[in-house]
Amino acid sequence: SKKQWEGCMEIAVQTARTAGQVIREAFKHEKEVSTKSSPVDLVTETDRLVEDLIISSLREKYPSHRFIGEESSAAGEKCLLTDSPTWIIDPIDGTCNFIHSFPMVAVSIGFAVNKELEFGVIYHCLDENLYTARKGHGAFCNGIQLQGSKETDMSKALILTEIGAKRDPATLKIFSGNMERLLKAQVHGIRVIGSATLALCQVASGAADAYYQFGLHCWDIAAAAVIIREAGGNVIDTSGGPLDLMSRRIVAAGTVEMAHYIAQEIQTITYERDDHN
Ligand code: LIP
Incomplete structure (x- = not known):
């Protein structure tokens, strides 16, 4: 039900904040970098650690849900959207920034049911800006409602x-x-x-x-x-x-x-x- 997804969104917010703390701490230290699909497709220990942290804590609460994550997919897991409730996770978006300590790094958690996106949470780990939206309920940054540009030119x-x-x-x-x-x-x-x-x-x-x-x-x-x-x-x-x-x-x-x-x-x-x- 709608109410149920509202609860999921609250958990997503908590989880993103916890993950953001881990990233913020790791940001200050030396990073261990490896490559994935190409020499410029980068990953760190922290990407994997944070994805494990996010997925394991969500799976414990929602054992029947499905999960799509950047590092799980890189590790060979299928990236398939079904009708089941599905969490779609980027533990560190801006990995290259993270590696260079360029302060534009976010945790992204999306949620889809019947292949339709129900809510999204994006946490800018360093500025501590939390972007949230649930279908039909508006979009917010730290609780302040967002409005896109009206520019057509x-x-x-x-x-x-x-x-x-x-x-x-x-x-x-x-x-x-x-x-x-x-x-x-x-x-x-x-x-x-x-x-x-x-x-x-x-x-x-x-x-x-x-x-x-x-x-x-x-x-x-x-x-x-x-x-x-x-x-x-x-x-x-x-x-x-x-x-x-x-x-x-x-x-x-x-x-x-x-x-x-x-x-x-x-x-x-x-x-x-x-x-x-
Ligand atoms: C990356 C983005 C980057 C975009 C890449 C990639 P990652 O995500 O942050 O801006 O150009 O296509 O998706 O690997 O840092 O999570």
């Missing part, structure tokens, strides 16, 4: 994007081509902050007008999508169609016009889906 837009892990020449060409087209449209600026979830929270709060990226994952999107929608914003696929959580691409914006404008401007960088095989 591209030439007045501040846009965020992220780079992604693929660095082959063909990918880089499309990546910079996309930036070039937006810059030629005279957008005010483009920013890359190193955390997809925190960038998406800036769209929810109206500090940025739009966000787009190819190559992110369902755990970067799940919580943020609810937060943006509940802040009155839009999340769509880069094709202009509805958002597909597993497609590894997104356009988010305060207005429908802005979202579709960007979707039209940018060319596709192909990544393997999160739910492949």
